[in-house]
Amino acid sequence: MNLRQITRKISTVVLLVVLFGYTFIVFIPFLWTAVMSxxxxxxxxxxxxxxxxxxxxxxxxxxxxxxxxxxxxxxSTFVTVGALAITTVVTSLAAFGFARQRYKFGLxxxxxxxxxxxxxxxxxxxxxxxxxxxxxxxxxxTLWGLILVYSASALPFNIYLxxxxxxxxxxxxxxxxxxxGCNDWQMFWRVxxxxxxxxxxxxxxxxxxxxxxxxxYAVTFVTRQEARTLPLAVMFYLGEAWLDxxxxxxxxxxxxxxxxxxxxxxxxxxxxxxxxGAIKG
Amino acid sequence: xxTATRSSRRTLSSLGHRIRSRPWGAIAMFIxxxxxxxxxxxxxxxxxxxxxxxxxxxxxxxxxxxxxLEHYAExxxxxxxxxxxxxxxxxxxxxxxxxxxxxFQLAVKNSLTWAFLSPVLEIPIxxxxxxxxxxxxxxxxxxxxxxxxxxxxxxxxxxxIFRWVFNNEWGVINSVLQAxxxxxxxxxxxGLPQTALPSLIAVTTWKFVGFNMVILLAALSSIPEELxxxxxxxxxxxxxxxxxxxxxxxxxxxxxxxxxCFIGKMKQFALVWVTTRGGPMHHTETVxxxxxxxxxxxxTLDLGYPSAIAVxxxxxxxxxxxxxxxxxxxxxxxxx
Numbered sequence: 001m002n003l004r005q006i007t008r009k010i011s012t013v014v015l016l017v018v019l020f021g022y023t024f025i026v027f028i029p030f031l032w033t034a035v036m037s038x039x040x041x042x043x044x045x046x047x048x049x050x051x052x053x054x055x056x057x058x059x060x061x062x063x064x065x066x067x068x069x070x071x072x073x074x075x076s077t078f079v080t081v082g083a084l085a086i087t088t089v090v091t092s093l094a095a096f097g098f099a100r101q102r103y104k105f106g107l108x109x110x111x112x113x114x115x116x117x118x119x120x121x122x123x124x125x126x127x128x129x130x131x132x133x134x135x136x137x138x139x140x141x142t143l144w145g146l147i148l149v150y151s152a153s154a155l156p157f158n159i160y161l162x163x164x165x166x167x168x169x170x171x172x173x174x175x176x177x178x179x180x181g182c183n184d185w186q187m188f189w190r191v192x193x194x195x196x197x198x199x200x201x202x203x204x205x206x207x208x209x210x211x212x213x214x215x216x217y218a219v220t221f222v223t224r225q226e227a228r229t230l231p232l233a234v235m236f237y238l239g240e241a242w243l244d245x246x247x248x249x250x251x252x253x254x255x256x257x258x259x260x261x262x263x264x265x266x267x268x269x270x271x272x273x274x275x276x277g278a279i280k281g
Numbered sequence: 282x283x284t285a286t287r288s289s290r291r292t293l294s295s296l297g298h299r300i301r302s303r304p305w306g307a308i309a310m311f312i313x314x315x316x317x318x319x320x321x322x323x324x325x326x327x328x329x330x331x332x333x334x335x336x337x338x339x340x341x342x343x344x345x346x347x348x349x350l351e352h353y354a355e356x357x358x359x360x361x362x363x364x365x366x367x368x369x370x371x372x373x374x375x376x377x378x379x380x381x382x383x384x385f386q387l388a389v390k391n392s393l394t395w396a397f398l399s400p401v402l403e404i405p406i407x408x409x410x411x412x413x414x415x416x417x418x419x420x421x422x423x424x425x426x427x428x429x430x431x432x433x434x435x436x437x438x439x440x441x442i443f444r445w446v447f448n449n450e451w452g453v454i455n456s457v458l459q460a461x462x463x464x465x466x467x468x469x470x471x472g473l474p475q476t477a478l479p480s481l482i483a484v485t486t487w488k489f490v491g492f493n494m495v496i497l498l499a500a501l502s503s504i505p506e507e508l509x510x511x512x513x514x515x516x517x518x519x520x521x522x523x524x525x526x527x528x529x530x531x532x533x534x535x536x537x538x539x540x541x542c543f544i545g546k547m548k549q550f551a552l553v554w555v556t557t558r559g560g561p562m563h564h565t566e567t568v569x570x571x572x573x574x575x576x577x578x579x580x581t582l583d584l585g586y587p588s589a590i591a592v593x594x595x596x597x598x599x600x601x602x603x604x605x606x607x608x609x610x611x612x613x614x615x616x617x
Contacts, residue, residue: 015413016420022410023427026491029442030430032453048451090314097311105303111316118323122548122598124572124591126326128584129333131576132343133326152322155315184307213435215551220573231437235555238441245445252438259433267426274432275496 030256037249044245059250067247069254071226072233076255079143079229080211083150087158087207090151092200095162096188100174112163119156123216134221141224149217154210158203161276165199166192205266205273212259230255334589340582352589355381385590387563388571391478395485395567396546400539402486407493408535412523414494415501425498428491440555443484447471471557474564481552481565489545493538500534501527536609540602547598568594 036044038055063069097103098112130149131140139145169192177191193200215231222228228236237251263270334353337346358378380386410428414421431439446453447470455467470480504527512526528535550569553559559566559574566574568590575587 012418015418019410019413019418019420019424023424025487026428026431028453029439029446030434032445033442045451049456086318090318093311094315097308103304103308103311105308108312111312115315115319120544120599120602121323121327122569122591122595124548124569124587125330125595126323127572128576128588128591129326129329130322132329132333132338132584133322148318149322152318155319155323159315184304185310188311209433213437215435215437215554216569219554220577231435231551234437234441238555248441252441256434256438260430263430263433267429270433271426271429271495274429274492275499 033249033252036246037253039246041244041246056246059246060254062247063250063254067233067237067251068225069230069233069251072228072230073254075143075228076212076230079146079150080208082143082147083154083211084204084207086147086151087154088200088204091155091158091203092162092193092196093188094155095159096166096192096196098159099163099166101171102174112159115156116160119160123153127216127220130217131220141222141227143227145221146214146218146229149221150211150214153217154207158207161203162196162199165196169195199276201269202273202276205270206276208262209259209270209274330588330591333585334592336585338584338588340576340584348585352586353593355586356385356589356593357381358386384563384566385568385571388566388568391565392547392549392567392569394478395482395549396543398482399485399489399546400542402482403489403493403542404497404535404538406486407490407538408497410490410494411497411501412527414498425495429495430491431488432492434488436551437555439484439488440552443480444471444556447480472561474561477557477561477565481556484552484556485546485549489542493542496534496538497531500531504530533610536606539609540605543605544598544602547594547601 032049035051036048037059038057039050039052040056040058043050043052043056098108134140134145134149139148173191173195174187177187182190213231214229215235218229218232219235222232225236234248234251234255237248333345335347335349337348338344339346358380360376361379363375363377414424418424449455449467449469449472452470454470455464458464458467468476470476508530509522509526512522517525548569549567550573553565553567553570554573557565559570572587572590572594575581575590576584
């Protein structure tokens with residue numbers, strides 16, 4: 001082994017130490033919370049950094065029985081799935097309509113451009129007016145109100161992303177499918193949509209994370225306890241049970257777990273979907 | 282394609298248009314639902330916000346009262362000459378900004394601090410990490426997947442956890458400081474005016490570095506190997522390579538990330554709402570939290586004033602993002 005190889009080995013080891021150090025900083029808050037969720041609050045206050053053996057499972061039981069987390073998990077799931085369904089259908093249809101030459105009409109490009117620039121809008125520009133609208137149409141404090149608002153908020157970026165994908169599909173394919181006798185709907189559903197599936201799944205991942213974690217709209221449009229989503233529930237939990245650390249930690253774990261489990265299974269798809277979001281703004 | 286075929290194609294297609302009219306049914310089916318949703322939940326509310334911003338809108342009765350630009354007059358700072366003769370010597374400019382709404386002044390200051398500081402913290406750290414992983418380090422895939430995790434976790438969860446991390450009595454930061462003998466530095470991080478905002482900025486940096494890293498790594502990997510080899514043969518060392526070869530090639534990506542980061546921090550809401558609620562004494566108040574506070578927290582029950590804040594901030598974000606895009610993206614793009 002010559003000197004060069006030795007220095008390279010050493011530098012790799014030093015770098016690995018740095019990288020593991022950073023990984024530790026990334027993970028320690030989560031690990032700490034995970035450990036706390038299996039301890040009683042008294043244990044935690046005695047020694048915040050210890051382990052308790054055997055693990056104390058009662059926090060999770062109480063979270064679901066006493067603090068109604070079953071309800072909140074259901075609400076979050078309902079809102080996320082509902083908004084995902086609407087967003088996916090509505091935006092792939094629109095993106096297709098905006099992308100293909102065949103559906104061009106006079107005002108199409110100005111309309112598309114308007115939708116495109118609204119990617120940059122801060123949510124406050126419509127927040128209070130949306131509150132007014134939801135109250136007027138009895139959608140305030142309902143899950144359907146959240147579903148509609150979430151779907152609308154995801155529209156601009158989703159249309160932008162999918163449109164560029166649909167626009168890349170060669171014209172020949174469209175012509176061929178028309179010659180084969182497809183009408184517009186069949187051309188979209190049988191030919192184009194299957195090709196766009198990778199892009200669509202990227203938007204689904206991105207939207208799933210955004211909807212599941214959404215806080216601003218939820219905190220503005222929902223005050224009723226039965227309509228709270230998980231992020232809201234955690235925040236209210238913070239007010240009600242500030243001293244019950246173990247319980248709160250278990251609540252956090254419940255709201256993070258679905259995302260983490262999916263991420264472990266589909267990590268590359270998650271990264272792809274979230275990166276697609278980087279062109280945002 | 283020759284001119285002849287192009288023009289003949291054009292006549293053909295225009296002929297086609299004239300023969301069969303546009304498929305309006307299909308257009309309505311594809312674009313209609315999105316347009317309806319967009320009109321009802323984006324366009325109409327945006328116009329309502331502009332309209333509300335020149336009114337006082339009572340939330341309990343929905344009564345409107347026209348006030349013209351009164352809200353804006355209170356929000357927009359005025360330039361006034363410095364009249365105090367004693368102070369004049371110290372000041373560089375003979376003018377000062379006078380703010381009608383002192384809390385709004387703090388909120389703007391905090392939001393801008395956040396938005397300008399975060400990009401210069403996040404992107405360099407992310408680039409450094411991406412650069413290390415790019416050099417064929419073992420376990421690179423594991424690191425990439427692991428560092429990406431914080432971006433997937435909601436602000437509420439992150440906020441609660443970091444309330445604990447920064448806790449005065451048993452938080453991680455203070456415990457570590459005590460353990461290494463720097464107990465004198467331990468403090469109530471989120472409770473003190475000087476440390477609250479920097480602590481929160483540290484949290485957003487923690488959350489976003491991995492995300493930026495993954496994008497920079499993808500951009501690095503897309504640089505053709507021959508380009509880097511050529512630079513190596515020319516005898517550039519590592520620093521020169523990064524500065525003269527890599528960074529110019531990554532300009533588009535880096536500028537996009539800087540602007541994305543900037544806009545994100547201009548909209549900061551959830552983390553503040555869960556951790557400090559804008560305290561202590563509005564030292565972590567952001568424009569977004571102030572809108573929320575004026576709309577629902579105060580007993581004024583007026584949606585007009587917060588709407589005016591929203592309009593102003595909307596204009597500021599738009600103007601600054603356009604300005605930065607122009608300034609930073611102006612240089613000729615390198616083709617490869």
